[in-house]
Amino acid sequence: xxxxxxxxxxxxxxxxxxxxxxxxxxxxxxxxxxxxxxxxxxxxxxxxxxxxxxxxxxxxxxxxxxxxxxxxxxxxxxxxxxxxxxxxxxxxxxxxxxxxxxxxxxxxxxxxxxxxxxxxxxxxxxxxxxxxxxxxxxxxxxxxxxxxxxxxxxxxxxxxxxxxxxxxxxxxxxxxxxxxxxxxxxxxxxxxxxxxxxxxxxxxxxxxxxxxxxxxxxxxxxxxxxxxxxxxxxxxxxxxxxxxxxxxxxxxxxxxxxxxxxxxxxxxxxxxxxxxxxxxxxxxxxxxxxxxxxxxxxxxxxxxxxxxxxxxxxxxxxxxxxxxxxxx
Numbered sequence: 001x002x003x004x005x006x007x008x009x010x011x012x013x014x015x016x017x018x019x020x021x022x023x024x025x026x027x028x029x030x031x032x033x034x035x036x037x038x039x040x041x042x043x044x045x046x047x048x049x050x051x052x053x054x055x056x057x058x059x060x061x062x063x064x065x066x067x068x069x070x071x072x073x074x075x076x077x078x079x080x081x082x083x084x085x086x087x088x089x090x091x092x093x094x095x096x097x098x099x100x101x102x103x104x105x106x107x108x109x110x111x112x113x114x115x116x117x118x119x120x121x122x123x124x125x126x127x128x129x130x131x132x133x134x135x136x137x138x139x140x141x142x143x144x145x146x147x148x149x150x151x152x153x154x155x156x157x158x159x160x161x162x163x164x165x166x167x168x169x170x171x172x173x174x175x176x177x178x179x180x181x182x183x184x185x186x187x188x189x190x191x192x193x194x195x196x197x198x199x200x201x202x203x204x205x206x207x208x209x210x211x212x213x214x215x216x217x218x219x220x221x222x223x224x225x226x227x228x229x230x231x232x233x234x235x236x237x238x239x240x241x242x243x244x245x246x247x248x249x250x251x252x253x254x255x256x257x258x259x260x261x262x263x264x265x266x267x268x269x270x271x272x273x274x275x276x277x278x279x280x281x282x283x284x285x286x287x288x289x290x291x292x293x294x295x296x297x298x299x300x301x302x303x304x305x306x307x308x309x310x311x312x313x314x315x316x317x318x319x320x321x322x323x324x325x326x327x328x
Contacts, residue, residue: 003069004169005033006076012169017069023062026069034077046078046197051179053326072165074172076180078197095145095174098167103133105163114150115139126161128152144178145171182269184232184240184323190219197326203238204229232320243271244318252276253308260315263292269323278307 005013015033018025027042036042047054049068054075055061069075103124111123111130121132127149131139140147147156158171177195180186188195192210204227205216213222215234220227227234233241248258262273268286275281280298282289289298294311295318305311 001069001071002165003029004072004074004166004173005030006074006169006173012074012166012173014165014169021066021069023056023059023066026062026066027056048076048078048176048180048326049073051176051183051326072159072169072172074169074176076173076176092174095170096141098170099137099140102162102164102167103137106133106161108133124161126150127154127156145174180326182324183326184217184320185325185327187216187219190214199327201231202229203227203231203234240320240323243269244320246315248315249274251279251308253278257310260292263290263295264318264322266290266295266318266322279311280307 001017001019003015003017005015013033015029017029021029024039027039030036030045030047031039031042034042043056045056047056050073052065052068054065054068106124108122108124109130110120112119113121113123113132113135114129115131115135118132123130123132124136126136126147128151129149145158148154149156158168162168162171180195180197181188183197185198185201186195187198189207189210189212191212191214192207194207194209196205196207196216198205198216203215203217204213204222206213214220215222215227215238217233218237218239220234222234232238235241236245243264246260246262249261251257251259259274259279262271263281264271265283265286265288267288267290268283270283270285272281272283274292279292280289280301281292290296291298291301291305291311293315294301294305295316296311301311
């Protein structure tokens with residue numbers, strides 16, 4: 001079985017893993033592919049796959065997780081450091097640079113480009129349509145390397161477009177990185193773009209590459225006089241604390257009723273503001289409709305409360321446990 005490792009120097013390394021592999025087989029493959037001096041060195045690193053950490057310290061735990069290791073999967077390697085781990089530099093620039101090289105390997109034919117309408121363009125087939133190389137590259141980058149057919153709206157898989165396994169693995173690693181950054185314990189350095197995973201969940205951190213001192217959660221340079229080194233937040237202006245906080249504002253339909261000024265969507269975690277209407281809010285990102293007071297889905301809340309009535313005595317509070325973590 002072919003798998004890929006995403007290394008520390010932004011390189012994608014392919015390796016072969018035998019069927020029915022054990023933890024020891026996995027570590028041996030890792031040692032050989034990445035040039036580690038011993039199994040002990042291989043075991044000292046962290047590995048992430050599909051936005052989940054692989055446990056390479058306990059064989060019983062690894063046995064329950066190894067089903068995620070499949071053909072052509074991409075495993076991200078993380079260096080374990082005090083207070084966190086480090087991942088490779090952002091993959092966006094690498095994917096952009098390699099895209100134009102990869103485009104030369106994709107077969108084309110003379111067709112009408114559906115974007116620029118040039119009827120004699122060298123186009124590649126993109127599901128139900130055709131695009132010239134230049135327009136496809138601009139579209140692909142603008143959509144953050146994740147596109148759907150403009151005709152049938154089916155998601156377009158990189159393996160159905162590109163030819164080089166390493167570039168396909170790069171795109172998969174980029175998608176994995178995006179998923180990692182959705183976790184509250186994952187962050188990218190604002191200076192050198194190194195990506196870290198915070199084990200202690202304290203706010204003050206030092207980037208091991210550029211030595212920048214910063215708040216892990218809001219990514220601002222550390223200011224000792226204004227920031228507090230505590231879990232999940234450096235203070236009231238910190239990102240996640242802002243997503244949980246609100247002030248009470250007058251309800252549009254009743255002067256004797258107060259409603260939160262903003263709420264974080266329980267489904268996709270997008271922050272939305274009260275729009276001076278009823279207590280129900282529809283998230284602009286995922287379109288989930290929920291009550292600003294009780295946080296329940298609109299249909300559930302409507303069963304026992306009207307749009308202009310109080311469904312709870314005080315607004316239900318949200319806490320840091322609502323945000324996903326890589327290392328739960």
